Amino acid sequence: MITTDFVSGSPCWIELGASDLQRSLDFYHGLFGWQAESAGPDTGGYMILRSGGKAVGGAAPLMEEGQPPAWSLYFQTDDTEATTRTVTRLGGTVHVGPMDVMGMGVMAHYSDPQGSHFAAWQPLSFPGLEAVDEPNSLMWVELWTPDGDAGRAFYAELFGWEFEAFPLPEDQGTYWVLTPAGAGADRGMGGLMPAGPEMLGATQGRGDWHPVFHVEDPEAVTARVGESGGTVYMGPEEMPGVGRLSACADPDGNTFVLLKPSPM
Numbered sequence: 001m002i003t004t005d006f007v008s009g010s011p012c013w014i015e016l017g018a019s020d021l022q023r024s025l026d027f028y029h030g031l032f033g034w035q036a037e038s039a040g041p042d043t044g045g046y047m048i049l050r051s052g053g054k055a056v057g058g059a060a061p062l063m064e065e066g067q068p069p070a071w072s073l074y075f076q077t078d079d080t081e082a083t084t085r086t087v088t089r090l091g092g093t094v095h096v097g098p099m100d101v102m103g104m105g106v107m108a109h110y111s112d113p114q115g116s117h118f119a120a121w122q123p124l125s126f127p128g129l130e131a132v133d134e135p136n137s138l139m140w141v142e143l144w145t146p147d148g149d150a151g152r153a154f155y156a157e158l159f160g161w162e163f164e165a166f167p168l169p170e171d172q173g174t175y176w177v178l179t180p181a182g183a184g185a186d187r188g189m190g191g192l193m194p195a196g197p198e199m200l201g202a203t204q205g206r207g208d209w210h211p212v213f214h215v216e217d218p219e220a221v222t223a224r225v226g227e228s229g230g231t232v233y234m235g236p237e238e239m240p241g242v243g244r245l246s247a248c249a250d251p252d253g254n255t256f257v258l259l260k261p262s263p264m
Helices: 021-032 080-090 149-161 218-227
Strands: 011-018 035-038 047-051 053-063 070-076 093-100 105-111 117-123 139-144 162-167 174-179 190-194 207-213 231-239 241-248 257-262
Touching: 011 021, 011 117, 011 139, 021 035, 021 047, 021 053, 021 218, 035 093, 070 207, 080 093, 080 105, 080 117, 080 149, 139 149, 139 257, 149 162, 149 174, 149 190, 218 241, 218 257, 231 257
Parallel strands: 011 053, 070 117, 139 190, 207 257
Antiparallel strands: 011 070, 035 047, 047 053, 093 105, 105 117, 139 207, 162 174, 174 190, 231 241, 241 257
16 A cells, blocks of 8 residues: 555656646646645745645646646655656656655656656655555556566566566456565555557557556546546446446546545
């Protein structure tokens, strides 16, 4: 499970880059009740997203011409400079090199060799998410990738992640559960799944990191996705041993999953 006891390689922040920030804020407020709070006058319009007063992510307008809208998933690192060197050595792409963020931490943005965008965060004064694994917050991260073997090899060397295989029903392949190095099976934090073009249309065949949000009423929330200008690709459907889930996208086409987990 994801916790706020962040260790190296664990997800610690999510951030939405939106083509129309107010439209996206209204969309996610309608789904989850999130409140948006300005991060300050000199932050380029950056907003902190809160649920019950706790930070559950950030959102900002697109900063550069041609920048695609995206949910960016941040993973904790003890040394952003070293992480950046390893990304380059492993054939990834550095989009934004290590940059201090107002003394709160050092961030960097990358893509893996399959084109999946992700980010790293070296905390200084700000560790990251204040609420996870509860309704209307992040509970899992997921990578759909055109090359599962290459994806596992890249992240195993970059973050030291450990992987456990779970065969999918009806010979649909293997789902790999991700765990931070040495953290144990109860700290599974996400999944990696090989994906064909039909699952990667929104990214033109590139890999796709996306968040999974905990919801208590997947039918109602999924209905609101379509009513609010988003897209429902699948669900809600029952996944044995996992829960009831839907695969969706916001009005910018950013993929996310809604999940009501099965009782433990």
